[in-house]
Amino acid sequence: MKVLYSWLCDFIENPPSAEDVAAKLNRIGLKIEEMHKSGASFSGVCVGRIEKIDRHPNADKLSLVEVNDGTNVMRVVCGARNIAVGQKILFAKVGAKLVEGELKKAKIRGVESEGMICSAEELGLEGYDNSGILVLPEAAAVGADAATLFPRADYVLELEVLPNQAHCLSHYALARELSVFYGLKLREPSVAKTEARGAVVPVEIKVPEMCPRYVAAVLKGVKGARTPEWMASRLRAIGSNPKGNILIDGSNYVMYELGQPTHCFDIAKLSGSKIVVRRALPGEMLKTLDGKDLKLDPGMMVIADSSRPVALAGVMGGLDPSVSDETDAVLIESARFDPPTVRLASRTSGIKSESSYRFERGTDPELPVKAARRLAGLILEAATGAAAEQFTDNYPVKYQPAEIAVGPAQINSILGTGIADGEIAACLRAFQPDLKDSRPWNFVPPSYRQDIEGVCDVAEEVARYVGYDVIPSVSAMPMLPSAPTPQWTAASELKASLAALGFSEVFNYDFVSVRELRACGLAPEAALEVKNPLSSDYQYLRPSLLPGLLKTLRYNLNRGRETALLFETGTAYSRKDGGRAEAVLCAGLMYGPLPEGGSWVGGGTASDFYQLKGVTTRLFAGKGGFRYEKPQKAPPYFQPGRCLEMKLGGASAGYLGNLAPAVASACDLKDGDILCFEVPLGALAAAGKAEFWQRVARIKPVSPFPHNWRDLSVVLEERHEWGELERSFSGVQDLASVRLMDVYKGKNIPAGHRSLTIRFTFSSMEKTLNDADVSAHMAAILDRMARNFGAKLRS
């Protein structure tokens, strides 16, 4: 909201400076977003005439100018290009107060300058050409004080008004805040002394719960009345566009001044010469002021004449009965409308106006009369010969002020303060001068503060009154046990491990496009759709983190990257029984040669399935019951036959594998293996033990005797997988570990076969194993392999 400092000052006696007003408002919770100065605030500048121009002896771009200031002729150094003899200019004498401070005598390139010819910018004047000095009209009188040629200095304050500050939405209201909180004396606006008279245009309120008050004033003989310039310039200053018609501009002016929206109807255009406040009838239409045809519904309140709606109450007037330059008899509406009704009408009609903005937030029930009188007064001032014909106040639902019983102990216990009774009472009296000194106080908030409903609201006002700094920083809170959630702990461990393994964490949006879903083989029908997306790029909530990771990969490859190890932790969404389901996943992606960027010893390798499997194996190291399985059903973006499911006990712990080539090409990623994995953090957290002491892996003792190992190379058919073989070794006595050393196919190996070199390490807790012991174990192992897999010792 824009506020004009001088306008605000109309309502305060001995107003503080603009800076002080801003600081004072800020302290009580009204944020000043911007403060903009306008008009002239300089001094010591007069109108001068250029008498003579010479070149500066020591500088090509400077001139020596003789300026006549009405009494003397002075010599000035000037750098401007647009000077000419005979021009009337702004001449600042030594000692003048300008934007940059006081002007001092100066020597410029060896020549003394006795003043300065000013540009608009140097004087802080806005809206002028700043390319050179400001040239004045010929009529300007030489020697005159230049400050008188420009509007006086003023300030426009741009305030952020929070939704609970409905009582601050006008110049008068802000002045009132300053008077309540700082004891400044408030001045009332001058209003017309209109007496209540018989109704020319009767008002009937059919929905008093939606319209508790309707003040109507009728003025006749207003035709041709124009908006005075002072009013137009104030409206312009706060960004409103005056139309020149006092009926329109005056109505806006009163709203910005007092906070009460009013509306003017041309009585000649009202059919039946009456006003009915009612619900819209089904199918009724209204052509609004902006020329649009609006379909009304019974949830909306309208102002109607005897035959049709003439305004959407509190939101916007109708075009037909609106005032024009031809209007002679006008009805001023100054009413109070129910905030939710106005908000609903504004939302369903899609019309937001300064009026609906104020009604939605709640207007002062005691304001309509004052506002109608103020507007009437302004119109009568501008329209000579006009007269008031009617002033009626329909007030079917009287405002009931709240009564709050509040004691000093309550206030102090809420704030944690020791504010003296007298100071609290002073605050309450600032709102309610006639507060009786009984305890508890029976506090009645003023009509414009209906947001003050209970003791905690009063406590806030006291804190604002005394200043929030009164609240001490002190506490005797008891300790309570605290812990992160198991999922957070699981996620943190996983993230730290991935970062240590070379993966970079990324943050993608939760929104994806239908194209991204389809590219990953995901059905849009199964995804949650955003009803009001920012754009079609963000139409669905991601059912997987993969689309985002692929987008990130492409983004980085396009910027010259060759290797990318990425991961992300986030929520995946899906539909469930008409509602939604959410799962937090950790997913990652691996692409390009490793180590990243290569090294001078050479030997970089391309990322492949086994590299990623190494990563996931490392991530799950020490997790009880972890194993890989061939998936029953993997997510569609994994390449069939190149995907494993991870298991923790009986639960799925996600998948890893190659990205399906079709997905890669649909995402414009052409060459190379893209590996990806995803882990549901819920499963990880559920499998983990809750307590730290349970999560820690127990350490097994190691043998004090030396271990012994043997390598064995066997040839067997390829259909026997390593996993089967590995499982078959379980239970061999003294076998401490089995390590696959080499896999070989090719020369000397029959087709359909491969050779595996396996290192078996033996260790006993009881003794040093001798060659005979180990040989016996090895024979047993070879025998098992021969029987189960037809393995033969490689010759």
Added chain:
Amino acid sequence: MNATEWKEKLSAIRDSFSVSITNRSAENPEALELRFLGRKGELALLLRDLKDIPLEERKALGALGNSAKAEMEARLSELKAAAGRAAGPAASGIDLTLPGLPCPKGSLHPLTITMNRLAEGFLKLGFTMSDGPLVEDDYHNFEALNFPPFHPARDMQDTFYVDAKDAAGKDMLLRTHTSPVQIRSMEKQEPPIRVFHTGRVFRSEAVDASHSFTFHQIEGLYVDKGVSMADLKWTVDTFMKDLFGTGVKTRFNPSYFPFVEPGAEVDMSCIFCKSGAGRCHVCKGTGWLEMMGAGLVHPNVLKACRYDPAKWSGFAFGAGIERFAMLLFGIHDMRMLYENDLRVLKQVQ
């Protein structure tokens, strides 16, 4: 062998060791060690002869032998160290300035680092972590938090709606703040309660340098008997000092959030403008940075969770993670946090 002979032999061995180690004719330290101190070395053999000497004399001789051994060991290790020092400079021939071989270098996202640190701050103050869904219902996101239907405060938070219905048949929405977790926590637990939550929130806003339709928040809630604004101020002040050092100051300004009353905005003294008062571009010369929102839990919120406001009171405070992250990492454009450019992310240490 008697004691005298034994002593003479020991003396001879010591002399011989001394001569050898001084002259170091052809023998290196390892050979000397083997000859004198090894399992079958001269001294070991002599010590073994002790068994033939009467017990009463053996003790004193043994001590003599051990001290001789210790002395010889000390001299030998000195000699080895000297040999090592001498050998050092000689090991040349590799270019020590060649780069080391690459170790994997990943990175955590600046927002994760910030969230982790802020969460740690809450944990230290005795707040336990709580959780809630991102797709919320109107009740938890708005109504229970004292945003009645048709309240203009709803305008402060432009909302994304989703094509799923809640139990009341209303469209579900993407939560606009982390505050619904306050409600969910209080529904699950009787007071006293001290919880916090951090996570993602959504608002239908155009993206620019300081706005994003996706961002993150953290907030804490404490409800107990007699909780006051002073408790809140101490908590907020301690939280900020934990993060930015004991030198920082905090102050409250009046503000408004529908779910608290009184409401406050928390400013922190600017940590960036040590010099040149009035010229700091971070705080724009005000000396203060707006960091958090706070206040006492509104009685309507307590009532919605079946907490009796006559008996219980509480406070809540929260902050935007992006705000902290941008200050900490010196990021001026919020979009950078969601671009995922590895050239940026890999800078995070």
